[in-house]
Amino acid sequence: MKILLISDIHGNYPALEAVSRHVEPLGCEQILNCGDTTVYAPFPNETIDWLRRHQAFSIRGNTDDKVIKLLKGKTFKKPANPEKRVMYTSTAAVLTPENIAFLLELKKKKILRLGQTFVGLFHGSPADHDEFLSTETKEARFRELAKDTVCQVVITGHSHSPFHRSVGGVHFINPGSIGRMSDGCPDASYAILELTQGAVTVTHHRCPYDVEAVVRALQQHQLPAIYGEMFRTGCKSK
Numbered sequence: 001m002k003i004l005l006i007s008d009i010h011g012n013y014p015a016l017e018a019v020s021r022h023v024e025p026l027g028c029e030q031i032l033n034c035g036d037t038t039v040y041a042p043f044p045n046e047t048i049d050w051l052r053r054h055q056a057f058s059i060r061g062n063t064d065d066k067v068i069k070l071l072k073g074k075t076f077k078k079p080a081n082p083e084k085r086v087m088y089t090s091t092a093a094v095l096t097p098e099n100i101a102f103l104l105e106l107k108k109k110k111i112l113r114l115g116q117t118f119v120g121l122f123h124g125s126p127a128d129h130d131e132f133l134s135t136e137t138k139e140a141r142f143r144e145l146a147k148d149t150v151c152q153v154v155i156t157g158h159s160h161s162p163f164h165r166s167v168g169g170v171h172f173i174n175p176g177s178i179g180r181m182s183d184g185c186p187d188a189s190y191a192i193l194e195l196t197q198g199a200v201t202v203t204h205h206r207c208p209y210d211v212e213a214v215v216r217a218l219q220q221h222q223l224p225a226i227y228g229e230m231f232r233t234g235c236k237s238k
Helices: 013-026 044-053 062-071 082-094 097-105 139-147 211-220 226-233
Strands: 002-006 030-033 109-114 117-122 153-155 163-167 170-174 188-196 199-207
Touching: 002 013, 013 044, 013 188, 013 199, 013 211, 030 117, 044 082, 044 097, 062 082, 062 097, 139 163, 139 170, 153 188, 163 199, 170 188, 170 199, 211 226
Parallel strands: 002 030, 117 153, 153 170
Antiparallel strands: 002 188, 109 117, 163 170, 188 199
C-alpha cells in the first residue's frame, strides 16, 4: 500500500496542485493530512476542495484551530500582530459553507488501521497538539512517546521538518510542509509511506511550484507583502 503523507499546506493550493501532479504516477491509495490546512496563502477553498475531492484523511492544526474559533464567533489573543491576524480573518471570511463544515468537523487526532498497521495522525505529537518534533528532537523523547502509543506508525506535522525516525518499535514520520517550508528552499515537501507485509518504507520528496502565483494572489487580496517574501525565500516571516 502506497500512502501520500502531507501536512502544513497553509492554504497554498499551487504547491498542493504541483505535488498532486508529481505524485500521480505513483498511484497512492490513501492521502493522510496532518493539519494546518489553512492560513498564509489565500487559497483556502481550493485547498479544502482538493482534500474533499480526494477523500483525504485530515486532522486540525494550530492555524486551523484559530480559524475555527473565528467561525464559531470567538476570538484569540495570539497572534496580536495585525499583519498576522489578517491572515486568519481573511481566511475565515471567504470559506464556502461546505468548507466551513469540513473544518468544523476536524478532530485533533485520528488513528487508522491500514492493513495490519495502526497509523496515527497528530499535528504536534501524540502527547501534545502543539509540540514540535523535528530532526533535532532527542531520541529519549521519541522513546517516551513510543511507550504511550498503540500505533506502529505516527505521522506528525507542525515543525515543517521532514524526518523519519524508528524508535522503540514505532516509526515517527514528518513529511514537512507542502506550502510553507522554512529551510531556505520554497519547494513543497511531502513523503510517501509504503506498507508491505509489516515492512515500513518512507521516502521524502521536494517539488517546485509556481511561487509567483501565490505572491500575485496575496497582492490581489491586498494582504501583507511580507508573506510574499516568505514564500519566495522559503523562510518564515518575523
